[in-house]
Amino acid sequence: VIHHEGHLRMMAAAQPFVSGAISKTVNLPETATIEDVEDLHLLSWKLGLKAVAIYRDNCKVGQPLSTSRDVEDEVREAVNAAIVEAQLIPEREKLPRTRRSQTYSFRVADCHGYMTVGEYDDGRPGELFLTVAKQGSTLAGIMDAFAISVSHGLQYGVPLRSYVEAFTNVRFEPAGITDDPELRIASSLVDYIFRRLALEYLSVEERQQLGILSSDERMEQHLPGLEEATVETAIGVAPTPDPADVPSSTLNDAPLCSTCGDQMVRAGSCYSCRSCGSTSGCG
Numbered sequence: 455v456i457h458h459e460g461h462l463r464m465m466a467a468a469q470p471f472v473s474g475a476i477s478k479t480v481n482l483p484e485t486a487t488i489e490d491v492e493d494l495h496l497l498s499w500k501l502g503l504k505a506v507a508i509y510r511d512n513c514k515v516g517q518p519l520s521t522s523r524d525v526e527d528e529v530r531e532a533v534n535a536a537i538v539e540a541q542l543i544p545e546r547e548k549l550p551r552t553r554r555s556q557t558y559s560f561r562v563a564d565c566h567g568y569m570t571v572g573e574y575d576d577g578r579p580g581e582l583f584l585t586v587a588k589q590g591s592t593l594a595g596i597m598d599a600f601a602i603s604v605s606h607g608l609q610y611g612v613p614l615r616s617y618v619e620a621f622t623n624v625r626f627e628p629a630g631i632t633d634d635p636e637l638r639i640a641s642s643l644v645d646y647i648f649r650r651l652a653l654e655y656l657s658v659e660e661r662q663q664l665g666i667l668s669s670d671e672r673m674e675q676h677l678p679g680l681e682e683a684t685v686e687t688a689i690g691v692a693p694t695p696d697p698a699d700v701p702s703s704t705l706n707d708a709p710l711c712s713t714c715g716d717q718m719v720r721a722g723s724c725y726s727c728r729s730c731g732s733t734s735g736c737g
Contacts, residue, residue, distance in 0.1 A: 458482055458494055458508075466501035475505030484511040544610045549573075549580045558650060562640045563630035567597075569647060571654070572605075579614060579655055581605040586643065597643065614655055618664060621648045623720070636668045639724075665720030672722050 461480040469476060482490065491508060498506040549572055557570045567586030574580050584601040587593045604617060625641040632640050636653060640646035652666045661667060718725035718734065725734040 458486075458490075459497065462494065462497055462501060462503065462506070465503055465506075469501075469503055476503070478507070480506060480508045482508055482510040484513075486510050546606075546609050547574075547580070547611070548609060550575065553580070556654070560646060560650070561633040562643055562646050563628040565593075565628040565643065567643070569650070571651070577655075578608075579651065580608050582608070584647070600644070614651060615660055615664075618648045618652045618656065618666070621645065622652070622664070622666065665722070667722055 458480050461478065465476045465478055480494065482494070491510075494508060495506065553572050553574070555570055555572045557568060559568055560566070565586055567584060569585075570583040571579050572581035572583075582601045582604045584597040585594070586597050607617070608614065621644045623641055624644050628643065629641050629645075630639065632638060632646055634646070634650065637646060637649050640649070649666050652661055652664065653668055656664075656666075658671070661671075718727050718732075721733070726732070
């Protein structure tokens with residue numbers, strides 16, 4: 455609380471610049487005496503004030519209540535205003551200076567290239583290098599920049615599966631037959647690259663959901679004489695699968711079956727129909 459003398463001296467500092475009196479109430483505590491009031495008026499005269507109004511606390515039957523908020527509320531609002539909204543900022547997980555890597559040679563149509571994947575100590579991919587076509591060509595520059603962006607994404611925590619889902623089945627030239635016995639057909643360079651990475655680093659369950667299987671895995675699906683698992687229910691009706699367990703192999707760009715018109719699903723490098731069993735005939 456400011457002492458009443460502080461109020462007077464504040465007004466005295468401004469009085470020379472004001473032509474009239476200053477409308478300012480000087481508040482006194484309830485314990486103020488007659489001598490305090492006398493001293494206040496005398497000091498006002500000495501300081502050159504043209505007028506002074508005093509108010510002693512609780513001197514009237516009714517008086518305005520304090521409109522200031524509780525100190526606790528003010529402190530809480532000040533703290534809330536100072537708190538900066540927390541943001542999850544990903545941290546880059548750099549690879550060790552000495553790391554293991556794998557290099558793959560590939561050919562898609564008439565384009566030959568090399569792919570090198572740097573790995574963390576636990577085997578996760580952490581960087582990607584691509585060398586295609588002739589050094590200095592437009593395609594080589596684009597693929598080099600693309601590999602750098604993928605490397606940064608992997609090091610900042612982007613799952614490899616997200617890249618596989620985004621870039622498989624992307625179509626542009628060069629596309630066609632590959633020299634990879636596991637992936638005979640590719641719709642583009644990035645389609646081959648991420649299907650190759652999926653075969654190397656994703657689990658079988660994830661690849662089954664994405665429709666990316668090796669040649670041996672595709673053969674196992676078509677071997678005759680395999681026993682089919684049966685599920686018995688109390689009412690004899692096949693149970694409805696949990697949506698979380700249904701493979702997400704239906705793709706937005708999957709064609710419609712030419713035989714029955716149902717949407718086809720990816721099976722390796724081809725498409726197959728779940729209704730009539732027809733295939734797209736790509737081999």
